[in-house]
Amino acid sequence: MDKIFLSPPHMSGKELSYIHKAFDENYIAPVGSNIDSFENEIQKYSGASHVLVTNSGTSAIHLALLLAGVGPGDIVLCQSLTFAASANPIRYLGAIPYFIDSEEESWNMDPDLMEDAILKCMTGKAYQASASYLDLDQQLLEELSKPKKPKAIIPVHLYGMPANMERIMKIANKYDIPVIEDAAEALGSRYFGQMCGTFSDYGIYSFNGNKIITTSAGGALITTKKENRKKAKKLASQAREKELHYEHKHIGYNYRMSNVTAGIGIAQMQVIEDRVQKRRENYFRYRENFKNVPEIQLQKERQGSYSNRWLTTILLEKGDLEDNYMDFIFHALEKMNIETRPIWKPMHLQPVYKYFPREISGVSQRLFETGICLPSGSSMSLDEIDFVSEKVMSLLAQKERVIS
Numbered sequence: 366m367d368k369i370f371l372s373p374p375h376m377s378g379k380e381l382s383y384i385h386k387a388f389d390e391n392y393i394a395p396v397g398s399n400i401d402s403f404e405n406e407i408q409k410y411s412g413a414s415h416v417l418v419t420n421s422g423t424s425a426i427h428l429a430l431l432l433a434g435v436g437p438g439d440i441v442l443c444q445s446l447t448f449a450a451s452a453n454p455i456r457y458l459g460a461i462p463y464f465i466d467s468e469e470e471s472w473n474m475d476p477d478l479m480e481d482a483i484l485k486c487m488t489g490k491a492y493q494a495s496a497s498y499l500d501l502d503q504q505l506l507e508e509l510s511k512p513k514k515p516k517a518i519i520p521v522h523l524y525g526m527p528a529n530m531e532r533i534m535k536i537a538n539k540y541d542i543p544v545i546e547d548a549a550e551a552l553g554s555r556y557f558g559q560m561c562g563t564f565s566d567y568g569i570y571s572f573n574g575n576k577i578i579t580t581s582a583g584g585a586l587i588t589t590k591k592e593n594r595k596k597a598k599k600l601a602s603q604a605r606e607k608e609l610h611y612e613h614k615h616i617g618y619n620y621r622m623s624n625v626t627a628g629i630g631i632a633q634m635q636v637i638e639d640r641v642q643k644r645r646e647n648y649f650r651y652r653e654n655f656k657n658v659p660e661i662q663l664q665k666e667r668q669g670s671y672s673n674r675w676l677t678t679i680l681l682e683k684g685d686l687e688d689n690y691m692d693f694i695f696h697a698l699e700k701m702n703i704e705t706r707p708i709w710k711p712m713h714l715q716p717v718y719k720y721f722p723r724e725i726s727g728v729s730q731r732l733f734e735t736g737i738c739l740p741s742g743s744s745m746s747l748d749e750i751d752f753v754s755e756k757v758m759s760l761l762a763q764k765e766r767v768i769s
């Protein structure tokens with residue numbers, strides 16, 4: 366049997382015609398009509414005010430942080446349970462990530478812990494939130510001891526599930542802190558009917574190979590202000606001034622999307638809603654298959670949430686099972702040619718971030734230790750979903766749990 370992948374690319378069939386258009390026009394460059402059309406499509410679908418496509422979701426986060434004025438020594442609150450790309454751009458700027466644990470309900474940033482962190486920052490007590498502040502280097506300790514407001518907040522819509530944007534925005538507005546929504550995994554997800562990525566000053570999408578739609582690599586920055594899009598476009602184009610000669614007053618980046626790959630994006634946007642519906646169908650099939658298995662819990666939608674169900678993720682009740690239980694499951698599925706993945710390892714547990722402050726409840730660590738992302742591609746058949754479900758259930762029923 367062929368390998369069942371976690372989330373493989375799923376072409377609509379029209380992609381090559383737009384790539385040919387780029388070739389016919391000879392715009393094999395980071396400018397051209399495909400880029401303009403792709404931006405328009407994203408804008409229409411999401412209801413965003415302004416869209417700038419980029420060469421990755423990570424560079425879109427970096428640009429958003431620059432627009433929010435984040436610089437060396439600034440503190441940025443960031444969801445701990447996420448992919449490293451949410452947090453790394455904070456460090457590109459020499460700023461300090463302050464990691465916030467998840468709420469049970471959405472698995473995303475806990476608004477109460479977020480407010481606790483804001484108050485600690487404002488009273489110069491953020492250093493107390495570091496795991497081992499006695500080991501902190503002097504500079505970090507000094508920055509965390511200065512009373513100051515966080516410069517930005519990065520919530521994530523994990524696996525497509527909307528974060529609690531209502532409360533997050535209310536608190537962020539109360540303290541007047543810009544929010545950057547990491548909607549890399551959540552194109553097509555809604556919260557009370559509004560598209561994720563459009564709730565705040567800045568949002569980002571990713572079109573990497575395994576996301577709900579793909580341009581092979583790519584991303585988009587969503588912003589509410591025309592002026593911000595203009596600034597971001599300049600920064601993404603090496604910050605070149607409007608002079609015939611190459612004049613530069615700022616440090617810039619090479620972050621624009623290619624007109625060739627934007628062609629893939631146009632064709633992918635034509636089927637985005639089909640992709641959302643199919644991923645949701647996958648989720649409902651898994652849920653039906655597991656309905657009589659008490660050890661398996663699924664990520665639930667709270668009232669008003671509508672997830673694109675990018676990945677169907679399950680939690681296993683481990684009870685008093687042995688420590689290597691999860692390893693056993695992952696290895697066994699791999700041997701059956703079924704690609705799965707643990708839930709993201711929280712940033713506050715990553716060696717590279719061990720000295721940075723955190724507000725922890727333990728929720729994200731438990732999700733990480735008991736979670737499995739199941740194959741969820743929109744090109745999967747329901748038979749394949751049933752096959753994977755059966756394999757998971759048979760492993761759970763197995764008495765002898767030996768990793769071979």
Ligand SMILES: *Cc1c(COP(=O)(O)O)cnc(C)c1O
Pocket residue numbers: 420421422423424447448450451521547549550570571572573582583584
């Ligand atoms: C994929 C992803 C990113 C980064 O997007 P790239 O396009 O791969 O740079 C950022 N945040 C999250 C949560 C992601 O899943």
